[in-house]
Amino acid sequence: MNIKKENEDLGKQVNNLVKLPAITYLKYFFTIAFFAGCMAVQAQDVNYIKGKKYILEDISVLGNTSFGDQTIVSYSGLRKGNEITIPGEDIANAIKKLWNSKLFSDIEVYVTKIEDDKAFLQIQLSDLPQLNDIKINGVKKGKVEGIVNDNKLKKGTKVTENLITTTKNHLVKKYKKDGYYNTKVHINTIDIKDSIQTARVNMVVNIDKGEKVKIKDIVFSGNDVLSDKRLRKAMKSTKKINRLRILKRSKYIDSAYQADLGHIVDTYKENGYRDARILSDSLVVNNDKTISLYIDVTEGDQYTFGDIKFIGNTVYSNEYLSRLLRIRKGDTYNGVLLQKRIADPSKPDAFDITNEYQNNGYLFSSINPVEVSADNNVIDMEIRISEGKPAYFNTVSVVGNDKTNDHVIYRELRTRPGQLYSKANVVRTVRELGQLGFFDAQEISPDFKNANPMEGTIDMEYSVKETGSSQIELQGGYGGGGFIGTLGLSFNNFSIKDIFKKEAYKPIPMGDGQKLALRLQASRFFQTYSFSFSEPWMGGKRPVQFSTSISHTKQFTYGANFQPDRSRSFNITGITFGLAKRLTVPDDFFTLSQAISYQRYDLNNYNTGLFSFGDGHSNNLSYTVGLSRNNTNVDPIFPTGGSKFSITGKFSLPYSLFNGVDYEQLSDEYDAAQQQAANAESTLSPEYIAANEKITEIDQKRFNWLEFYKINFKGEWYTEITKNLVLRPLVEFGFLGAYNQDRGVIPFERFFVGGDGLGNYSLDGREAIQLRGYPNQSLTPLDETTGRASNDGGTIYNKYSLELRYPITLKASAKIYALAFLEAGGSYDSFRDFSPFNVNRSAGLGIRIFMPAFGLLGIDFGHGFDPVPGKTTKHGWETHFIIGQQF
Incomplete structure (x- = not known):
């Protein structure tokens, strides 16, 4: 046996001990007193003279221990040949040293024999058991490791009464701070019987947190100037029971309470009472398991x-x-x-x-x-x-970007070497990097390096953490009478210059901040193909975004046996080119965007009632100009402040001014043809067929080249009410008009309100406006002829929304937030029918999940308080699944 090694192990374990609590010392001194006073009883058959000094002739060890006899004797401090007094300090000190090691239990010392001036002693003890395994009940699995680490409950730890007591006290105190004032903790140990000689136990910790204790009352004393009500209002998170309160609960949390005591003092200071103090505060547990808080203040004089x-x-x-x-x-x-x-x-x-x-x-x-x-x-x-010396940036660097090329980041920086330091520019740089969408907005941090007040220089390092910036959409489902498949690829940090470099495919060329999207959606009844590309810094020197997109959609009607009738189709082919330039006036949060787009609409025997004609084609050449301002805070997924505004106008050429068509005459002919169709005996009569052919002929002349203008406005604000609780009001308005009233408003480009706001495959350039709590695109104006909701959509819409958001997690791997909303909106045929407050209302709850690989996912449960057009009873509950919608 290696006695030296055992002594070293024993010594190390003792040296690592923390100070014993008072209760343990009392137990120890009681033990010492017992041994000092009762030694003669334990050795009653041995005759010795009390107080006489003896030579220690031999020491033996007895008991269940894994340490060697010589190791225990050596550590006790008793030495063979030394002179000791029985009873006396030598034996007392030996017991104390062994007890303080926290390695043994039941320590006893016996005088086994006295021969003349020689004494023979025996140390009898047992090892404390080691912790073999621990099971913690009553808490979530993710919390177990923290409890084990906080209480040092690792395998091999010596299990003492002190360990059990301090663990129990720690847990009770911990949960009391979190508001669980009725927490109960029970700890049991179970001996293990096996072939291993070392004493071992399993520990079972049962935690019953109970319900968070509620605050029945908050009582103030010493306050004359500020009322109890005013002081309770100053307490932001500590509230007494009020069944009418929704956002603030009445549960007691110690950390929030301590902070609110400071808020009380701040409220006095805000009113001139700078000497105000909290003299004392106390917590009383009531019989109904609630608590009452008593706070005594001194106000002082007003200054x-x-x-x-x-x-x-x-x-x-x-x-x-x-x-x-x-x-x-x-x-x-x-x-x-x-x-x-x-x-x-x-x-x-x-x-x-x-x-x-x-x-x-x-x-x-x-x-x-x-x-x-x-x-x-x-x-x-x-x-x-x-004031000190002005500081200038010496070096400016970025770390953490493994995929994104340096030039993409550095062109967004508002701080450059040699530039005078500006805190506003540092804050703005953090925002711009977060808005790129390539980095975790919560992890972007500006770090000051090598600040030199004497020379007036500083190095700045921006630390970023990249997130997945590409998304894949792969879906399949059954709907509309058949299987619908969707394949979408969106690369938000693409590098088109590396597209022919084999080594750049990891798995795709990335790093230049460009966006490339491909999408294919198909079923038996329709196919949609689209391609889009954008370069945010065209030419690389100025923030001028170039974008282009190409799309093609083909739709078939239903035939016999719910099969697609490919002889009746509607095709749309479109192409768009756009430029968006960041402005400097009024400030550089403004962006001016412009686009030229062309769509070709081809209808082949597509008489579905969706349009006023079923054969022929229409052309849509338009120019769009928009002015927007976006100064929302860093994270584009979950902004906590700032606002976004946009106003756009979409205009076609005023063809009626120069194409030589008399639209007043066409309008009269159209009305006459409609009257003829209405007077026809049946839809099979020659009069009806002739009238319908005339209507189609007139519509072809009216809508060969679409003539219109469209105005859209959208504004939204973000305000952090309390930490992470964000309020987002939103207002929207849209109007589709005609230059020539005789020509009329076009049947395309209209507004369809209701539902999740996802357009899916929009056939006619329509805009799908989200209004949860109602079916998709259901809130359209009533058809005056049928009295039911029309299929044509509205030419005017307005919408109001109030959304309250709270994050569950904002980690880069998945950002999740819950929301509650109130919404109202409607669509109208003309300004004659427009009423900004004649709207459909709804309210509900939802959740959003943003994962870099899949984009935004979510679900909303909305309750419509009003009937949809053509109905008489309120709509009630509607569930919406959100996939890829903008946030």
Whole structure:
């Protein structure tokens, strides 16, 4: 046996011990007293003289232990040949050392024999059992590892009463902080009987968290100036039971409560009571298992601002800094507001004095408010400013981009070497990198390197984490009488210049920030093919986006036995070229976009009622111009602030001004033909057939080249109400008009409101407007003839939406957020029928999941409070599956 090695192991385990709790020391001293006082009893058959010194002749060891006898004796401190007193400190110290090792239990020392001046001792003990396995019940699997690590419950740990007690206390305290005030923890150990000599046990930890305790009441004392109601309102997260409250719960969470105590003091400071304090607070558990909070405050006197002087400022004048501070002599003292006006940590782009300095190069500046006098409750302030030297960027670098080429990133940077430091430019750079969609927006961080206040230089390093920027859409399903298959490929960080380089396919050429999309959708009744490409920096020097797209759609009608009738078809072929330029005026959040598009509509015996004619063709050559502004915060999937606005106009040429067609006469002929058809005895009569042929002939002249203009507006705002809880109001409006009223509004390009907003295969350039809680494209104007919803869509629509979002996770692998919504909207035939508040209303809940490989997925449960056109009862619940919709 290696005694030296055993001694070293024993010593290391003792040296690694933490201090014992008081209860353990009491147990130890009780044990020492027992041995010191009762030694004679344990050795009652041995005659010795109390207090006499003896030579220790021999020490033996007895008991269930894996340590060798000599190891235990050596560690006890007792040495053969040493002089000891019985009873005395030598034996007491030996017991203490062995006990403190936390390796043994049932430590006993016996005097086995006395021969003249020689004493023989025996140490009897047992090893503490080692932890073999642990099972934790009552918590989620993902929480088990944390509990094991926090309490050091690894395999091989010595299981002591102290370990069990501290583990139990830790868990109870932990869950109390989370609001589970009735937590119960039971810990059992089970001895293992096997061939291994070492004592081992399995541990079972049963945790019953119970329900989170609710706050029955919050009682204040000492408050005369501010009412109980005002102070309760100041507590942002700690609320008493109120069944009418929805967003804020009444469950007690200790960390939130402690923060709210600070909010109470801040509320007093905001009202001039700078000396306000929390004298004491207590928690009382009620008989109904709720709790009551008692908070005692002292308010002090109200103060006002006196003279406010700026000291040390040379860059900005006192007058200019006073305008930034926006606090005047005689104003009620507000310490919270004062600090925010100097530096607001909650808003990186706040309009405060610190940002004014830092946005103009003074990175190393410091600004400190100091009270210099408080006589007669009037506080005179000095704002002491150390400006330092202006800072310039020495080097600017980006790390973490393995796929995206450097030039794609560096062209978006607002900070460049040699440029004067600006905090606003750093914040804007983080936003621009997040908006690219190639990186995890939550992981982008600007890191300051090698800051040198003496030389006025700084190195800046942006750390990014790439995410999958390509998506694949592969779907199959049964619908519309047959199988529908979809294959879509979207490459959002494509590199077209490497398309012929074999080594670039990993699995596709990537890194230049271009977008390439291919999509094929087919069933027995239709096929859709599309291709699109965009280059965000055409020429590589300016943010001018070039885009192009080509598409072709073929649709067949239903024939006998629900089979496609290929002799009756409707084809659309289209091509679009667009340019979008980032503007600098009014600011560089604005984008001006322009596009030229052409669509060819071919109808072959396609008399479905969708259009006013079933044979012939139409041509749609149009110019689209749009002005948009987007300053939403970093993450495009889950913005927490900012807004998006866009207004677009789509215009065709005014053909009726120069094509020589008398549309007034055509309109009269059209009305006469419709009247003839209405007066016909049947649809098979010669009069009806002739009238229908006349209508088709007139429609071909009216719609050979489509003539129209269309205006769209959309605005949405993002506001973070509390941390991560985001409110998004939205307003939309659209209008389709005609230059020549005799020619009329075209049957294409119309608005179809209702449902999930996914157009699927739009045959006629229609716009599908989302309004959850109703069937897809169901909210169309009533047909005056039939009294039912028409198939033609509306020429005007409006929509209002209020959405509340909360993230479940914003990790790069999957971003998930829940939402609740209120929506209202409708579509109309003309301004004569338009009423902005005559709308269909809905409300509901939903969830969104964004995975880089598949795009946005989601499901909504909406309740329509109004009937769809042509019905008399409210629609009720509708489920919507969202695939690939824009966020």
